[in-house]
Amino acid sequence: MNERFELPAELNIYSALDTRDALLAWIAEHGPKGHEYLEISARDVAEIDGAGLQLVASLSNMEQAWRLIEPSDAFTDACRTLGLLNWIDGRSGKAAHSGAV
């Protein structure tokens, strides 16, 4: 389970600070070494707001390549509302890279 980061069920403004710190710690530990991609799982995400989405989006503006695993319905729905479906599609496919949308 260490190989992927599980986003919390409540991915919102209330958990944002904690989630960011946890993510940064996890990245520092697992980093890109030995892994082609950082794998971020959104399967547990049941509640999400703009702040939560922004947190995940900020990953895209980092050096490390990452990809999104198993986005939950709530996560997908939020992305659809903000027109970010293409973006998560780009993250979840095999060819996903970091970089601009």
Next chain:
Amino acid sequence: MSNDADLDFIAQAMPAFISEAAEQIEAIETLLLELEEQPDNRELLDSLFRCAHTVKGSAGIFGLNRVVEFTHHVETLLDKMRDGDIALTPDISTLLLQCNDQIKFLVDTAADESADTAEQKDLRADLVVRLRALTDGNAQPVQAAPAAVKQAAGGADAGPQVWTISARFGPETFRNGMDPLSIARYLGSLGTVVRIKCGIDTVPPLVNLNPESCYLSFLMELETSSSREDIEGAFSFVMDDCELDVVAPETHGQKLVRAIEEMPETPRLGDMLVSVGAVSQDKLKEVLSTQQQTRGMPVVEKAKIGDLLETQAGVPPEAVAAALGKQQKLREGTPSEERYIRVQADRLDAVINLLGELVIAGAGATLLARESHQVALIEANLHMNSLIEEIRNGTLGLRMVPVGETFSRFRRVVRDTASSLGKEVNFEIVGGDAELDKSMVEKIADPLMHLVRNSLDHGLEPPQERINAGKPAAGKLVLSARHETGAILIRIEDDGRGINRERVLQRAWNRGLVEQGVVPPDDDINMLIFEPGFSTAEQVTNLSGRGVGMDVVRRNIEALRGTIRLNSNPGKGLQVDIRLPLTLAIIDGFLVGVGKSKFVLPLESVVEVIESGGDNVKVDSHGRHCVELRGAVLPVVRLRTLYTVESSLPDRVSIVVVSSLRGKFGIEVEVLLGQNQTVIKPLGRLFRTLRGISGSSILGSGEVALILDVTSLADLATGALHGFSAAQTPVTAAVSTALSS
């Protein structure tokens, strides 16, 4: 020193400025009149504004402060109209026309301060007061208000419309308990989200991210019947901390697109968008720095500036597309607009004169080459001649201008004349793009003006009289132009009362133009209005104030080798047809010989050539006779007899069948010499009275050929000129019958 140089430059460039400004002023007038008819035409309004702006701008360069000051007020009003604050009413239109007159006056008298009399100053001050009353009275303290009002008015019955909503949320948004996601959801519930793009490129990398600050922005296209207030309501709690731009359906993007199209050539995408106001300089910098971050990545991954501008700066995609398109055009080096060079008319005339000489010299060379019987030389000459012909056509083409420019000047005249006469008229211009030699266009303007005024004054009835006659209250006046076998036909058509033949005849009898009691054919009665001495003094002052009578109109048109014909339908209207040759300088001719004399016929009038039995045919003293052509009687005029050319008549002669306004007729000649380019030279004063000849030409051999005027020759052939009282010979009687059948 440099100051002197500046002054020199200004003095030199001044005439060009004045002529350009005159064109702009003319354009303003035309646009205003068009705008009266289609007040919602945005393009017209924009062009109008541009014209005024150009006049103001270039007047500024020349330090013509009076023009700049005055035009500025006009520009302000036009700007308000563009913003939709002020709608064009007939009053405003009249005011603007008057202002345009004033601008024209100021430009015309630019070099002469003394021309600006106290009277003109008062007039100008009055105009400024009226302009300001309009612009100040409508000034809106809140800029968004008029747009909202306009939208509400337009949106009420228009059903769902696509709004472009661009929102950039402030950093405090999340902390204030607000969420862009829920706002987007709420907006989605108002209608259908056509498109949404969320700007996440501005979100800092995770390491630098303050997760409680908001960095998001989105650009949404929402199709909804909701009002602007409803849409803005969704943002009511974030208003203080959010850059919101709700753009009325389409307009913003379209406006930007147009602005980009009209821009001078600025190569960089960002610069273009900044200068049309699609994005601020600061935002552009921001976006550019974001793009910088993606440097060094593979090309496919690199963020495109256009995309970034769309998502982050909320630039409408069509504006980006237009800017990209413009960039592409510039790269391809294709000029986006047609280019013009201003050339002095006399330089062009000099070239055309030389060309005439070249044509003659070329013909001489061809003749010599033929005589030498050297095939190579003949071929070289033929090639040269075909090139000369192309140059001839091309050069004459340079002088061609659309008659529409002259026509559109009449709009104002018609408008003003009709209103001063208390008449209503719908004025139409058809075929304004037909081209005519520039010098002809200038010379035809006055006669046309006279005829147009004549139609308004005498042709069209006052509204009440029209209604009584079962016609619509507003009269119709159509000015049209089209090409017709080497000539241009200009027609002035009205649906007025036509020519009252009885009154015309009565007046002609009274004035001794026609023998008392003699009743000529209808068409001839109509043409009497062009006879010298027919117009009364009262008419002259009424109509033109130039002292030009209808006889002068006809003389001017005939001086251009043109003809004028009337087609009157009493009670229904009058149609005046003016036919003019396309150019005055060179025509394609058909060379014929009679004895030792050479004559040229305009090639386009020649229909066919038949053989005839020479001296066996009896002719009258004017050389007229008839032949049978495929069962019809063809009147023929014998040049040898008409011009008493000394020659012995051969057994067989040729008859060139030509078509004229009066129908077909034949010209009997002895030798056919073929086609040639004919440079028209005017006839000397002595020969002006010669009937049937319109000019002369010098042939390659140095001989002089006379150019036959088909129309007046037709008159000679049919005997129509011999008037209404002269007894007609049996032959001419037969000819007349043949023609009228």
